[in-house]
Every structure is written in C-alpha cells, then in structure tokens.
Amino acid sequence: MNKIKHYFRGGIVKRKVKFKISFYFIFFYFLLIQIVFAETPEIKPWLNLDKLNNLLGVIILTLCITWFIYHAKRGKELYVRRIAGLSAVDEAVGRATEMGKPVLYITGLADIDDIQTLTSLSILGYIAQKTAEYETSLLVPCCRSIVMSTAQEVVKESHLKAARPDTYRRDNIYYLSDDQFGFVAGVDGIMLREKPAANFYFGKFYAESLILAETGHSTGAIQIAGTAESTQLPFFVAACDYTLLGEELYAASAYLSKNPLEVGSLKGQDVGKFIFLLAIILGCILVTFKYDWIINLFKT
Amino acid sequence: MLNKLKNIDRRIIFIFIFLAVLIPLLKPINLPTQVSQPVQNIYDFVEKIPEGKIVLMSFDYGPSTKIEINPMALSLVRQCFRRNLRIVGICLWPEGANLSREVFNLLSKEYHKEYGKDYVNLGFKAGGEPTLVSLGKVGFKELCPQDIDNKPIKELPLMQEINKYDSFALVLTFSAGVPGIKEYIRVTASQYKIPVAGGCTAVSASEMYPFLASGQLLGLMGGLKGASEYEKLVGAPGDAIKGMDAQSVAHLLIVLLIIFTNLIYFLEKAKKKT
Amino acid sequence: MKRQLPLYITFITGLAMLIQFYMPKIEFVGDIFQKWFAIIVVFAYILGAGSLILVNGQKILKASPGWGYNLVLIIGLFGMFFIGIFFGISKGPFNFLFNYVFTPLSATMFSLLAFFIASAAFRAFKAKTPEATLLLLTAFIVMIGRVPIGEVIWNHIPFLSQWSLNDLIERWIMGAFNTAGQRAILLGASIGLISVSLKILLGIERGYLGGE
Numbered sequence: 001m002n003k004i005k006h007y008f009r010g011g012i013v014k015r016k017v018k019f020k021i022s023f024y025f026i027f028f029y030f031l032l033i034q035i036v037f038a039e040t041p042e043i044k045p046w047l048n049l050d051k052l053n054n055l056l057g058v059i060i061l062t063l064c065i066t067w068f069i070y071h072a073k074r075g076k077e078l079y080v081r082r083i084a085g086l087s088a089v090d091e092a093v094g095r096a097t098e099m100g101k102p103v104l105y106i107t108g109l110a111d112i113d114d115i116q117t118l119t120s121l122s123i124l125g126y127i128a129q130k131t132a133e134y135e136t137s138l139l140v141p142c143c144r145s146i147v148m149s150t151a152q153e154v155v156k157e158s159h160l161k162a163a164r165p166d167t168y169r170r171d172n173i174y175y176l177s178d179d180q181f182g183f184v185a186g187v188d189g190i191m192l193r194e195k196p197a198a199n200f201y202f203g204k205f206y207a208e209s210l211i212l213a214e215t216g217h218s219t220g221a222i223q224i225a226g227t228a229e230s231t232q233l234p235f236f237v238a239a240c241d242y243t244l245l246g247e248e249l250y251a252a253s254a255y256l257s258k259n260p261l262e263v264g265s266l267k268g269q270d271v272g273k274f275i276f277l278l279a280i281i282l283g284c285i286l287v288t289f290k291y292d293w294i295i296n297l298f299k300t
Numbered sequence: 301m302l303n304k305l306k307n308i309d310r311r312i313i314f315i316f317i318f319l320a321v322l323i324p325l326l327k328p329i330n331l332p333t334q335v336s337q338p339v340q341n342i343y344d345f346v347e348k349i350p351e352g353k354i355v356l357m358s359f360d361y362g363p364s365t366k367i368e369i370n371p372m373a374l375s376l377v378r379q380c381f382r383r384n385l386r387i388v389g390i391c392l393w394p395e396g397a398n399l400s401r402e403v404f405n406l407l408s409k410e411y412h413k414e415y416g417k418d419y420v421n422l423g424f425k426a427g428g429e430p431t432l433v434s435l436g437k438v439g440f441k442e443l444c445p446q447d448i449d450n451k452p453i454k455e456l457p458l459m460q461e462i463n464k465y466d467s468f469a470l471v472l473t474f475s476a477g478v479p480g481i482k483e484y485i486r487v488t489a490s491q492y493k494i495p496v497a498g499g500c501t502a503v504s505a506s507e508m509y510p511f512l513a514s515g516q517l518l519g520l521m522g523g524l525k526g527a528s529e530y531e532k533l534v535g536a537p538g539d540a541i542k543g544m545d546a547q548s549v550a551h552l553l554i555v556l557l558i559i560f561t562n563l564i565y566f567l568e569k570a571k572k573k574t
Numbered sequence: 575m576k577r578q579l580p581l582y583i584t585f586i587t588g589l590a591m592l593i594q595f596y597m598p599k600i601e602f603v604g605d606i607f608q609k610w611f612a613i614i615v616v617f618a619y620i621l622g623a624g625s626l627i628l629v630n631g632q633k634i635l636k637a638s639p640g641w642g643y644n645l646v647l648i649i650g651l652f653g654m655f656f657i658g659i660f661f662g663i664s665k666g667p668f669n670f671l672f673n674y675v676f677t678p679l680s681a682t683m684f685s686l687l688a689f690f691i692a693s694a695a696f697r698a699f700k701a702k703t704p705e706a707t708l709l710l711l712t713a714f715i716v717m718i719g720r721v722p723i724g725e726v727i728w729n730h731i732p733f734l735s736q737w738s739l740n741d742l743i744e745r746w747i748m749g750a751f752n753t754a755g756q757r758a759i760l761l762g763a764s765i766g767l768i769s770v771s772l773k774i775l776l777g778i779e780r781g782y783l784g785g786e
Contacts, residue, residue, distance in 0.1 A: 044598035055596050061768055069778065110478065111618075113611070115767050118774065122781025145622030146614075150782060157783075171632065175625040179395075180477065181364045181683035193640060206477045207365075207503050207687060214690040218310070228763040230756055231507045238698040239690075246759045250766030253781050261778045269769040276761060310693040317692045331722035336744050363677035364684035395680075398672050401664065426615060430608040437605060449664060502720075503687075509753045510760060525720055548723035550688060555714055557696045562710075565700045 053297060060275060065268030072264025080263055085224050085242035086255050089123075089200075092222045093130045096197035102137035103127065104196035106187065106212065107151060108203020108227070109180060111144045115250070116228055120203035121147075121154050122253040123226075127200060128158035132167055140173040141190060143183045148175045184208040188215045201225040201240070202249060205232045213239035226252065302571070306564050313557065320553040324545035331545055338512055339529040342497045342519030343379070345470065351384045353469040354461065358484065358498075359403070361476035362395035365501055371527035371540035372499035373403050373474045379534050381411035381418070386458055388468070389421040390444075392431070392479040397424040397448055416456040423448030428479035432487040439464045465492040470518075473498035481508065481517070489516045499526055581777040588775040626651060712747060719743045 072078060096103045105127060107120040124140065131138040138155065142148035152173045159168040176186040188211065191199070199216040201209070202225070209225070209232040216223050217239050225236035226244030236243045244252060247269075254262035279298075286294045335343075349355070357376065361369040380387050389404060391397045404421055413419055422444045425431050435443055440462045446452055453459040461467060471488045473496065475481040481498045489496040495518045500508060502523025511517040521530055524547055527540035587607055594604035630644040638644075657668045701707040718724035719739050728739040773779035 044601065046597055046599045048596055048598050051596050058592075058768070061765065062772060065769055065772055069776075111615075115770050115774075118779075118782045119770060122779065125781045145618045145625060148625055149621060154782065171629055174629040175622045178619075178622065179680070180362070181680045185679075185683055189643065204478075207501060207684065210690050210694060211683070211686050214694055228759075228766070229507075230759040230763075231504045233759075235694070238694040247762040247766035250763070250770045253770075253779055257781070259778075262773065265769050265773050265778065269765055272769075273762065273765050276765065308696075310696075313693050313696055314689045317689050321688065331726060333722055334725055334740050336740055338744070362680060363672075364680035366677060367681060367684075395672075395676075398663075398669065427608075427612040430611055434605065434608055434612075437601065506748065506752050507756060509748050510757045513749065513753050544722050548721040550692075551717045551721045552723060554692050554695055555717055557692060558699045558710070558714075561696050561699065562701055565702075 053299075061268075061272040064271040064275070065265045068264040068266075068268035068271070069261050070264075072260040072267075075260075078260070078263045078267050080251070080255055080266060083244065083248055083251065083255055085226060085244045085248070086252055088222075088224055088242050089127060089256070090130060092198035092200070092224060093127065093134060093136060095222055096131075097134040097136045099197045101197035102139050102194055103131055103198045103200070104187075104190065104194070104216075104221070105138060105140045105200045106203070107140070107142060107147055108201070108205055109143050109183070109208070110204035112146045112150055114204055116202075116204040117144075117147055119250055119253060120226075121150055123200075123202050123256065124151060125154045125158050126256045128155040129162045132159040132162035132164045135164070135167055137169070138172060139190060139194065139196065141176045141183075141187055142174065143176065143178060143180075145175045145178075148173060180206065180208055184211050187212055191215050191219050191221070195219050196221055199223045201227070201236065202244070202252070203227065205229055205236075207232075210235035210239060216240075302564055302568050306561070306568070316553055316557075317550060320549045321546045324549050325542070328542060329545045329548075331548055333528050333532045333541060333544060335529045335533060336526075338520040338522075339526050339533070340519070342376075342472075342521065343530065343533045345495065345497065345518055346376070346379050346383065346385070349383070349385055349469045352386065354386045354388060354458070354467055355380055356465075356468040356471045356488075357387050357389050357400075358471070358473040358475070358480075359389060359391045359396035359400035360393050360480040361399065361474055362393055363399070365476035366399060367539070367543070368501050368524050368527065369474045369476055369499060370399065370403070371524070371538050372521050372530060373400070374407065374538060375527065375530040375534045375536065376472055376474075377403055377407050378411075378536055381407055381413055382534075385469075386417075387419040388440075388458065388462060389419065389423075389448075391422075391424045392428055392483070393476075394424045394426075397421075401448060417458055420453070420456050420458050421448040422453075429483045429487065432479070432483055433491075436465050436487060436492050440467075465494045468494055470494070471496045471498075475500050477501075477504070482511075485511050485516050499530075502526075577783065580783060581780070585775055585777065588771070592775075623651065712751070716743060716747055 068078070093103055105124055107117055107124065108114075110117045112118070128138055130136075140148075140151050140155065142151060152170055155173055156165075156168050156170075159165050177183045190196075191212075192215070196216075196219070199212075199221045201212060201223070205212075205225075205227050206229065209227070209229075213223060213225065213236055223240040224242045224244075225240045226249040227233065227236065228246050228249055230246065233243065233245055251266050254266050283294050283298075286292075346355075357373070357380075359373060377387065387404075389400045391400055400421055400423075404415075404419060407413075408415065408419065415421075422440075425435075425444065427434075431443070440459070441453065444453060447456065447459075465471070465488050471484055471494050473481050473484045475484075475498055481496075481500050484496045484498070488494045496516070497518040497520070499521035500523075502525065505520065505522025505526070508517060508520050508522070512520055521527055524540050524543050528544045531538050531540050590600075590603045591607060594601050627648065630647050632638075633644045634641050634648065654668065654671065657666075657671065661667050663669070663672075699710060699713070701710050718727065720743065725739055729735050770779060774782075
C-alpha cells in the first residue's frame with residue numbers, strides 16, 4: 001500500500017514510465033468493466049466437448065515443454081544442434097562492419113499478432129546488440145506500424161545493453177507501407193541506394209520473398225533468411241546464403257540467447273513432436289488395416 | 301567461355317522471359333486446357349447448390365495479383381448468377397473492395413441482377429481472422445451495419461436473410477495471401493463446418509494441398525492455370541485462357557535455361573577432372 | 575514495474591483467449607479482446623502515417639540525397655488522402671488513380687517475380703547431388719505439366735502417354751509427395767509456434783520487449 005502511495009506521489013518512477021504504468025492500470029480497469037457488464041444472452045456450456053481432443057493435445061505438449069523448462073531451471077545442460085544460418089549472423093554483421101556499410105533487417109509482412117513477427121523481433125534484438133557493439137548502422141524498414149514501434153523499443157534496449165545508447169538512431173527504424181508490393185518497392189530502393197552488406201529476412205513472407213532476396217543478391221550482400229512459410233522457403237534457399245527452415249525460426253531465440261529456460265522449451269517441443277510422430281505412424285498402420293476409429297479421435 | 305556463360309548477365313535472361321511472355325500474348329497458340337480434379341470439385345459443388353441459396357464470396361486480393369485472381373472471381377460470379385444463386389461479397393483486403401465492385405458491376409448487368417436482392421457487396425472489413433471469428437459469433441448484421449457504399453443493410457432485402465455463417469451454402473475466397481484462404485479454413489470450415497473453396501496464387505497453391513487432402517478445403521484453383529480451367533468449365537474464355545499460352549512458353553524457357561545451366565555445370569566439372 | 579506489467583497483460587489476455595477457445599461460457603471475454611484489437615489496428619494506421627511524414631519530411635527538409643523520392647511519397651500520401659476525403663473512394667479521381675496508377679504499379683512489382691524466378695533458377699538449380707537431381711526432375715514435370723503445352727508434349731511421348739499427366743501431377747506429385755512435405759513443415763512449425771506462444775505466455779520469451 002505504501003508502495004502504491006509512493007508511486008502516486010511520483011517518487012519511484014520517471015514521468016514517462018508513470019504514464020505507461022497509468023496506461024496499464026486503465027487497461028485492467030476497462031477490462032474489468034467490460035467483463036462485468038458483458039451481455040451473455042445465450043446459455044452456453046462450460047466445456048466444448050468437440051474440442052476435447054484438441055485440448056488434450058495442447059495439455060500434452062504443454063506438459064512436455066514445462067517439464068523440460070523445469071529441468072533446465074534446475075541446471076540440467078541441454079544440447080542444441082548447430083543452426084548454420086544463426087551461426088553466420090555474427091559473420092554477416094562483422095562483414096558489414098569491415099565494409100563500413102549498413103545492415104538491413106526485415107521483420108516480414110505480418111503484424112505484431114503473428115508469432116513469426118515476435119520471433120523475428122527477438123532475433124532483431126540480438127542483431128541490434130551486435131551492430132551497436134560494432135558501431136554499424138542498422139536499417140529496419142517495417143511493413144506494419146505497430147511492428148515499427150515495437151522494433152524501435154527492441155533496438156533501443158539492445159543499444160542500452162551494449163552500453164551504446166548514443167548510437168541508437170530512431171529514424172533508422174521506420175514504416176514504409178502496409179501494401180505488400182509498395183513495401184517491396186521501398187525496400188528494393190533502399191537496397192539499391194544504401195547497398196547494405198548484410199540483409200536479414202526473418203518472419204512471415206509471401207510472394208515478395210524472391211523479389212527481395214534476388215535484389216539483395218544483385219547488390220552482393222550476404223543474406224540470411226528464416227520463415228515458417230513453406231511456399232517461400234524454396235525462394236529463400238535459392239537466393240540467400242543461409243535459410244532457417246520452418247521451426248528453426250522459432251528455435252532462433254533460444255539458440256542465440258542460450259537461455260536455459262528457452263533451450264528447455266526446445267527440448268520439450270522435440271518430445272511433443274516425437275509423440276505426434278508416433279500418433280501419425282500408428283494412425284497410418286491402423287487405417288491401412290481398416291481400423292478407422294483412430295480418425296475420429298483426431299476430428300474436431 | 302564456360303565461365304562467361306555461367307555468369308551471364310541476368311538482364312539477358314530477363315529479355316528472353318519478356319519475349320517468351322509477349323510473343324504468345326500477341327500471337328496466341330490456343331493450347332488446349334485440361335481440367336484438374338480440385339477445380340472440377342468446385343464447379344460440381346456450385347452446380348449442385350439449390351437455386352436461390354446464398355454464397356459468401358471474399359475478395360482477398362489486390363491489384364498486384366488481379367491478373368491471376370480476378371479471372372477466378374469473374375468465373376465464379378458468372379456461374380452463381382447463371383444458376384440464380386445469390387451472393388454476399390466481402391473483402392478482407394482494403395484493395396479488394398474496388399476490385400469486387402468492378403466484378404459485380406460488370407456481371408450484374410450481363411445477367412440482369414438487382415443489387416440488394418440478388419447480390420450485396422459489404423466491402424472491406426478490417427481485422428482479418430479476428431473479424432471472421434466475430435462474424436461467426438456476433439453475426440453479419442452487427443458487424444456490417446452498412447454496405448460498400450455506406451447504405452444501411454436494413455434497406456437491403458437479401459441481408460435480412462443473413463445472420464451468421466449458417467446462412468451460406470458455400471464460402472468462396474479469392475485469396476492472394478493473408479488474410480485469405482487459410483483464415484477461412486480455420487474459421488468457417490473448421491469451426492462452423494461451412495464448405496470452403498477458393499482460389500489462390502500459383503505460388504501458394506502447393507501449401508493448400510494438405511487442406512484439400514483433409515477435406516477442409518472443398519476445391520482449389522491454383523493461379524492462372526486454375527482460373528483458365530474454371531473459365532473452360534463455365535464456358536466463358538477470358539484473360540486466364542489467353543494467358544496460358546504465355547505461361548506455357550515462359551515455363552518451357554525456364555526449363556531450357558535450367559538444362560543449359562546444368563550443361564555448363566557438368567562441362568565445367570568434366571574439365572576440372574581432366 | 576514497467577517490465578512486469580506488459581508481461582501480466584500478455585499472460586492474462588493469452589490465457590483468457592486460450593481458455594475461451596475451449597469454454598463457450600466465457601467466449602465473450604475473447605470477443606472483448608478481439609474488439610479491442612480491431613480498435614487498436616485502426617489507430618495503427620495513424621501511427622504509420624505519422625512515421626512516414628516524420629521520416630520523409632526530415633529528408634526533404636534536409637535535402638538528403640534522393641529527397642525527390644521522399645517528396646513523391648508525401649505528395650502521393652496526402653494526395654490520395656484528400657482526394658478520398660473530398661471526392662469519395664467509389665468513383666471520381668480516387669477510383670481513377672486506383673485503377674490507372676496503383677493497379678499497374680502493383681502489377682508491375684508482382685510481375686518482377688517471373689524475371690527473378692528465371693534468374694534464380696538459372697543460378698541455383700543444379701543437379702549437384704542425387705537428391706538435387708530428383709528435385710530437378712520433379713520440378714521439370716510440374717513446371718511443364720502445369721501448363722497446357724505439357725499435355726501436348728506428353729501425348730507425343732510413346733510409352734508415357736498411356737498415363738494421364740494431370741493424374742501424375744495432381745494425385746502423386748502434388749497430392750502425395752508435396753502434401754507429405756507440406757504437412758511435415760506445417761506440423762513442425764505448428765509445434766514450434768505452440769512452444770513459442772507458451773514461452774511468451776509464461777514470460778520466458780521477452781525478446782519482443784527488448785530482452786530482460
């Protein structure tokens with residue numbers, strides 16, 4: 001209680017932070033109001049039994065992941081295989097530093113509600129720290145304004161972590177266009193004018209992937225890409241030096257941070273995958289011998 | 301010499317591609333089109349829908365992919381109008397609103413369809429997947445109070461029959477990315493069990509096959525090829541069928557280029573060995 | 575506190591969205607968040623426009639190299655905005671600019687793909703290993719078979735023409751091999767996605783907030 005009083009007197013936090021915290025209080029206040037006064041005209045069941053199998057799958061996977069997180073927390077060392085694309089990140093930033101050219105980072109086309117974008121922002125944090133340490137310019141053109149705003153915060157924090165807040169340039173992280181090809185045209189222009197020595201493409205990409213990667217290739221930049229979009233992987237593989245395939249993108253944060261909790265979750269994920277694999281094999285065998293009941297177990 | 305050929309200026313390749321596309325467009329070869337099963341599935345399903353039923357059509361593409369997707373939309377609207385099915389149009393992409401307006405304007409005149417009674421265009425709805433989820437829960441009347449021209453939907457007779465997704469016999473989406481076909485599969489097909497079919501760009505067609513195999517997607521038109529197949533089925537040859545000649549020659553050229561680059565690769569390898 | 579509160583918000587909203595998916599009784603909580611999200615998305619456009627004006631305006635004022643491009647962008651941004659406000663978007667000059675400027679420009683950017691696919695294929699598609707050779711042959715069949723010319727060529731090959739090319743591509747290459755590969759990537763990526771979501775929910779993954 002004293003702490004709250006202290007807070008409202010303005011003792012422990014700066015004005016800007018206070019504003020942010022007040023914003024969060026307003027968030028919870030409105031949430032509470034909306035829940036209390038929400039209209040629920042229809043009588044609905046507590047549990048949707050049609051989604052029970054789905055829920056069971058999520059619980060199994062969650063248990064696997066939390067189990068390994070728990071063990072990682074207790075200090076158990078877990079092995080993660082080498083991911084070439086991520087190991088080459090330092091090399092790419094180093095090359096840009098040697099050449100005195102900027103690094104270009106693209107967070108993909110999706111908005112902040114997409115997990116690929118969030119993963120991409122985590123990788124951006126690591127790369128921004130490296131560029132801050134090497135005093136190399138980092139350009140982050142964004143396709144979504146909320147992503148831009150978040151990216152600015154991430155890069156700023158990375159510069160603080162690298163003890164180089166003076167080198168942070170807010171203007172280097174900017175919004176271009178929500179339109180897919182308008183964005184591509186803008187990024188291609190940056191590539192041709194600024195000639196970045198290293199291009200990173202991490203996140204959700206669509207048809208623009210090849211246009212970006214080919215233009216980047218024509219400027220002679222070292223290129224590293226990562227996406228979970230299966231249709232764009234062939235384009236990145238053809239035009240980039242390194243590509244993170246599908247789930248490797250999600251593993252990137254754990255791989256780069258070496259945080260035992262994150263590595264633990266990777267291990268849990270693998271066990272979950274193994275369980276699903278067993279279910280697929282079992283399903284194939286049973287359905288081949290006309291035991292179709294297993295299909296119904298997985299129907300939603 | 302081999303090195304020169306290997307590192308050929310890419311602008312030369314660009315010129316070849318340009319000519320491979322241009323010449324067949326100016327001088328068509330009229331190659332025959334064969335209909336694939338995923339496209340046939342959509343046609344057959346639409347043919348079986350009883351007259352007067354309502355179809356939801358989502359125009360989730362922009363001008364960049366218009367050339368690939370628009371012929372699909374034209375063919376499907378044509379078939380629905382011909383079969384006296386009623387259409388409610390919606391767009392999850394802002395640019396889709398204008399494109400859908402063009403499609404409806406063109407074909408409503410041809411088939412003498414009346415706006416508000418035979419078809420309605422709700423225009424752009426922001427928010428993507430969360431909006432689709434809300435449409436299923438709250439319904440169209442609350443989330444779409446006005447149509448594309450800001451006319452209250454209370455004044456449109458067709459909209460009086462629309463409540464939630466269960467008002468539709470089929471959901472068709474013409475999708476060039478996100479939000480699009482996958483979102484409709486996740487929401488309308490998986491949660492509300494309404495049949496979903498649609499078309500997408502050729503580049504993303506391969507991604508849709510798992511959904512076709514699982515039955516979550518009723519049928520699929522992949523790129524200009526899929527559109528040309530549908531034009532053939534509907535019996536209204538258009539831009540897609542015309543474009544297939546150009547696409548054929550361009551594909552052939554790329555194959556020849558790959559053979560050529562592999563020849564250089566193997567010759568170089570043999571030279572190194574000797 | 576500045577760091578903890580966003581984590582609490584993430585945890586509460588994430589958990590509420592997850593629970594409401596399985597419990598119809600509290601679906602309304604999910605609806606509330608979805609409505610909030612829709613409102614925030616609208617404000618994001620203002621944020622984007624603000625950034626555009628700020629970054630490009632500065633470059634124009636400083637007469638930085640290439641400032642002409644920035645000027646074109648600002649004119650385009652305000653031009654479309656005011657034309658839309660004063661003349662409406664369904665007809666008139668806005669519609670004209672959409673149809674005769676925006677549409678061809680967007681189509682031009684998309685068309686670049688055809689050229690880039692050719693140059694990338696020329697550079698990268700080589701039969702270096704047995705696996706690459708297999709991939710190459712499959713690509714040939716799909717590329718040629720997916721266009722009408724493929725059927726014409728196929729029908730002239732003596733032994734192979736007894737089978738349908740369409741069937742080979744749709745049922746086997748696309749329906750079996752492609753589907754299997756796509757499913758493998760999809761399942762792997764989905765499990766990865768669940769794992770990252772869980773980490774974000776539990777506050778283990780904080781990279782998007784700028785780290786620790």
